[in-house]
Amino acid sequence: MSAEAAHPQVAGAEARRLADWVFRVRELGIVAAFALLMLVTAIIEPRFVTADSLRNLALNAAIFAILAAGQTLVIITRNVDLSVGSVLGLAAFMAGDLLSSHQSLPIPVVIVLGMLLGAACGALNGVLVTFGQVPALVVTLGTLYAFRGVAFLWTNGRQVNAETLPDSFLNLGTGSILGIPTLALIALVVVVVVGQALRDFRSGRELYAIGSNPEGARLAGVRSERRVFSAFLLSGALAGLAGVLFTARFGTVDATAGTGYELTVISATVVGGVAIFGGTGSVYGAALGALLLQTITSSLIVLKVDAFWQEAAIGALLLVAIAFDRLVGLRLDARLRRRSVRRAG
């Protein structure tokens, strides 16, 4: 962006305001799509919008929203984390196994342990990407396999049963506080905390810098390696949290928990406005993306559309989302260039 160099301060502020506007438009776009979908489905099948049904929706999306929050951090830095499904599976089984044999273990301890396990996995990813200089796609593809293999070895065909888990733990997954499902509240808290941290802390903003211009960020003094490592660490920790909550929700866990989740999470994140090439997007958008995708699935079921159309519909939606982002990106570029030229001239 050579024109920007001419008036960095002014152009920078302009750009940020513009970018913020784009963010908001993007997020509003998803909200609009979500509202439209709800409306159409509700008209055809009113039972879709009862309190019970909405509660189920929130529950279904909660775990994906948490995963999407972590994935956002990684994708913003121009990386990707394909191992989240396997990490979730590991953490889910560990939580279930632990609680089955030690029923009196306090729930917060289990959650922390799950997050630690996830963080360890994320740290491995982070080290390989930053200090090993192995591309994230390669690393997380490899750890997707490796972690899943470890999960199979560990579980050895066993399964955790809802029967053996303490009720207090299962309530976490199925209960509500003031009518809002506990899981959804937890997801909301996570999304808000991560989202605000990304926005308000300098380290968060540095993630954006790393993603949009790695060389520039480095020259500007950003400790890229440390930031990227942290992004992976957090992604892993959040996947671990999601794993523990998975066990709380479903009660029955075996080695295959979370298989295939990574593509759904990445789709949700991209649909939510986080560009796959880094530098843009927000955790809020990603969480909304997760909600939207889950709503489509539920909506198609309720509308009695052949289940087989679901996957095709989600694929099509993802393509529309990235095409839309591309168009917006081009417009934004053009606008920035025009403004810079105007300023220079």
Added chain:
Amino acid sequence: MTSSSPYRRLLASVLVAALAVLAAACGETKNSSSSGSSSQSSSTASSSGAANAEAPIPKGLKTVSIPKQLGNPYEEFEHSGVTEALKELGGSNRIQGSTDAGASSQVPLINSIVQQKPSAIIIAGNDPNAVAPALKQAAQRGIKVVAMDSDVAPDARSVFVNQVTTKLVGQNQVESIAKQIGNKGQIAILSATANATNQNAWIKVMKDTLKQPKYKDIKLVKVAYGDDDDQKSFQQMQGLIQAYPNLKGVISPTTVGVAAAARYLSTSPEKGKVKLTGLGFPNQMRKFVDNGTVDEFQLWVPKDVGYLAGQAAAALVAGRITGKPGETFTAGRLGKYTIGPNSEIVLGPLTTFNKENIGKFDF
């Protein structure tokens, strides 16, 4: 310069790779030149010679059992029965499976197992036809093939050990739900994967059973697929309830499906109003029977299925049976069994679990 080096490297790599391959190909060989003969006329079901019921069972029998999928507790439990049977007979069983339940995921396994020359293969098939060519190869090499739980193509196995007759499963499940909804109302089925042989066979029987006049007021509105995945089954159940407000009952003939469905129901307003039955593990379902979500469900003892299959395999190897309908043999602690039509051996009737008897079971 640029033209010779890639060429040389290419040539070198190709030569070495070819050498390696040749070395392998000239290794100890078992003829496989007649492979791919899936059109063999002689089926494995009718081997030569008559059965000799007194033939001794050789010691040190080695068998391999192939579940639908590794890491599936139902399968693990079932196959532990095969191991139990073989151990009792002085032999051993090894369980080898794939981590995914796709249609052709068992084929590479069977090929490798054939190379190890066990006495028999016991398999729960993910798809009846995908595994057939590989199994026929096995049979050609003298390995006995027993299908268990989920059948394969009849000409690819000697016998098929079925837990309950397909007909009984379908009928009993329909009866169970019909009883609970008063023979009237809408019902749905929550199945596993769309390809699974046993699921499709049972569903077909259920549909036929529903044609009977006494069930004329019951309407099957949907067959949903939960893919034996917990979350998917959960969501499918949720969807069924939302899509069909007048739904009265759900049959879920899969342990993963019925547990997920029960869990959904037990925290929803439809608990008690929508009846649920299916094939479930007592340990998993106990909680839901106790809290009133489920009145009754059914199953058999999976371990016994494996045990019977193991015994049948040993009997085949020894020559006590050849797989022809009508032959009989003794299957250890389970007693005497007769081979039925289509070379099928049936374990026994379904067990129905409810509040009264569920305390007695531990699996």
Added chain:
Amino acid sequence: MPADTKSVPPVPTPATAGADDAADASEREDAGRLRRAAGRWETLLLALFVVLLPVGQAISPQFLTSDSFTTGSLDFSEIALMALPLTLVVIAAEIDLSIASVLGLSSAAMAYLWNHGQPIEAIIPICIVLGGLCGAFNGLLVTRLGLPSLAVTIGTLALFRGLAFVVIGDDSVTDFPSVWTDRAFGNFAGTAVPNVIVLFAVLAVLFAVLLHFTPFGRSVYAIGANEEAAFFSGLRVKRIKLTLFVLSGAVAALAGVVISLRNSTAAANVGIGFELTVVTAVLLGGVSIFGGRGTIAGVVLALLLLGGIQKALLLSESISSYWIQIVTGVLLIGSVLGPNLVQRARAARAHSSRQRGVWPSRPAAQRNPPQEEKA
């Protein structure tokens, strides 16, 4: 800010300097280093494969038999077929994750056409064309709309698989004529080599020639190494990329036909998850994810290695099959990590920072978070 998806390489290399002569000379220098580097990797793979042979035999006495080769190569045949065009795609700095879904769609289409009375002879070409169309769809989204191929092919992975289910639902077709299923399952002229592997060998040679001995192939390398420079030097970048995606789709469809005949089962759920194994094989074969580097020979060796390892583990009576996953993951990461560590050690010893600027693999960029520029 939304960066231009067609990113300019962050480190100005002599190749972008603009001066023709300088560009040519350094290009050749790059190409030379390229080939030497590739040769080293292939040698390593070969060495690993040679080491695998006795190790595998130690794990199981049935490893070094013609049976192992026959069945082991059959198991990997579809993965191997799809790896060939994907090699070119990745060298061009793109990626195609939708290949397994095209395979599934092809299988579903096969079932559908069969149910509607079409003969196999007609079905096979139709399916391949269908695959080519799917590839064209990917290619157009990437070249005309400028969308990143990673995101596009994640989307089409879902879209094509979904369409496969829409086409055929839960049905499967299993009554293909034995003439064809025997061909797909059987061996070539009485040897221990399966027909499918002969098909693969022929295609491998064709792709090798295409990549290493034609201008088209050289263009692919150029595009992967530096797309802007390639464009400005007159290459029809978009047309070439589109061709690569079409090839990828067509071969994936062919693989779909092959696997359906081989297993006598055409259905929509065939091949789920294959794409990850194919990508693993390609990356393990020394093809750089950044583009511009890699050979068909390397990928073939990687396939042999992976197939051999899987076979050895399957034959083993004591090692659990779960280890296959772990070994695959470790190998994949090691294949990139190893050379990186070696290179760093070497650079540290040489105390030279000049070397870094010239390499097309952009080690300077690797100091920053690596880019997922699958644009």
